[in-house]
Amino acid sequence: MSIHHHLSDTTLGAFTAGTLIETISLVVASHISICPDCRKRKDQLETIGGIQLKIAEPAGVSSDALQKTMIKLGKQELPHVFSPANTSSLSSSRGAALNVCNPEVPKPLRAYIPDRLEDVEWKPIAPGIKFFAIEGLKTANGTLSLLKIAPGVNIPEHGHHGIELTQVLKGSFSDEIGRFGVGDIADLDSDIKHQPIADTSEACICLIATEAPLKFTSLLPRLVQYFSGM
């Protein structure tokens, strides 16, 4: 897989700082899981974070903080076994089992959608466009969904209130910015309007997270949006 479109430093930085909403984080993680470049840049930003931590101005801690912690150490089990509540290790172990059979679905996403893309229960929302709302994560006012766009069909022109992240899982699309194939991520901020079109004979399946509802420029898509909850 050769990836041509990457995460912006701004998005990657917010991910590193831990300030993104869950749904956006999931798409960032999905991209990082398959993109060596972005993974490397994430590591660099975290290294910068570590340096800042190491040389930060210290805050005063209570005089018995170390003592209290030392007492607790004795009660810690070694080696540490992760509790089932740890979702990241849960999804990873589930992912590890699926690693071979399901390369289409990036690992972080596997806990939230069916194992195979063909098993997704699509909901038609417009001619040639199907939609699947991904549940179980905090969306704030935004959305997290899969979209399936039939060949030659375009998503009506729209803008965004905040970040829109789109990762291609299958097929490809083109828009005003360029061509996006499997693994590519479109990291758009609010000043961009675009009208993506599925540009091959294969349907294009994308993972999309937005910080706020899309702003369609014409009325009909706005009505569809209203009724579908997209």
Place this chain on the structure above:
Amino acid sequence: MADKDVVMNKQRQIVLEPREKELPNFSELLINVGQNQNKAAFADIFQHFAPRVKSYMLKLGSVDEVAEELAQQTLLKVWRKAQLFDPEKAAASTWIFRIARNLRIDTLRKQKHFFDDDYDLEGIVDEQEDVEDKVSREQKSHNITLALSALPQEQTRIIRLSFYDGLSHSEIANQLEIPLGTVKSRIRLAFGHLRKNLHLESGEMV
């Protein structure tokens, strides 16, 4: 704008100095904790990092009590997970930063996080690791420290505000009272310099 920068630099003689030489080798201490459950080594790590994890939590909006509790919890996790620390995968400070950051996301934001910093816990091989990439992580972290300290202060400051304090570009613009465009261009410049100094090749920067 330029005048303002000069004034700001004079006022703020902080940010980043390579004070590293005076610091203990935290990777060695962590390894000592992991292999021998050495409490003295842990105490050294605690003394340095607990007050700084606390200041990190305070900066990101915790009240004092919660910040202190999270600092202690972070260091407890350091103790528990020390066996899994791998100096070939991360510098000690990077590793501790990830634990603190993830704990904050879990407990304060009550959100799931999707960081794979635990991949070392699950024995998943990092298939993307460069084969020729044999410089130790501690050395890399040191190189980045040097590259950061070579930047003009207003650039290191903005990098810290953005990627450590987690402020958005417009929040930074408000805090520093500079235009949004200046924030963006400084970040771009800072990364340009860093890339040049570190010979980073790929990846769009900002």
